[in-house]
Amino acid sequence: MSIEQFIDNEVKSNDVVLFMKGTPQFPQCGFSGQVVQILDHIGVGYKGLNVLESAELRNGIKVYSNWPTIPQLYVKGEFVGGCDIIREMFQAGELQQLFADKGIPVDVAA
């Protein structure tokens, strides 16, 4: 399987995927860590993929998304944005709305 096929499969078979540096439990970059905090705060389930474990994945996701930086958030196979965009959307309530519109369950108690 090529890296493009791997990424394509990941973003299409998981509702929410975060390409990040480090893991959700132990982010290794402040920008990735900010997105982890936002997703955890909203209480949405997601799959974290650590690009530091694979140079092929790290380069592959940049090409796949045509986006030069990490982190990158995908929802239902669609690229939503990087750290700045995710934070702006969260602050405006748009990220929560996106999950609602896509029918992705969140922990409302969070």
Place this chain on the structure above:
Amino acid sequence: MSTKDAIINKLREAFLPESLDVIDESHLHEGHAGHRPGGETHFRVYIVSPAFEGKSRIERHRMINATLAAELAGSVHALALHPHAPGEKPR
């Protein structure tokens, strides 16, 4: 020319911004992966330009990323972007 000046020149030329502020935040990332002695690795950009009118967040970022592709492929490790069209309330 410093990387910061190169970023400023390219953004000015591409977007004719009403306002532009490029901040070198490299000192905030000392010891962190991506930091290099001498700085110029982490930047934050505030830019207001009519070019962003009617564009989505992703489109605005893509426009800037394309303009600064050489810098992003080179020494710039992180680029935080705050693009706005004139009259928009800063988020």
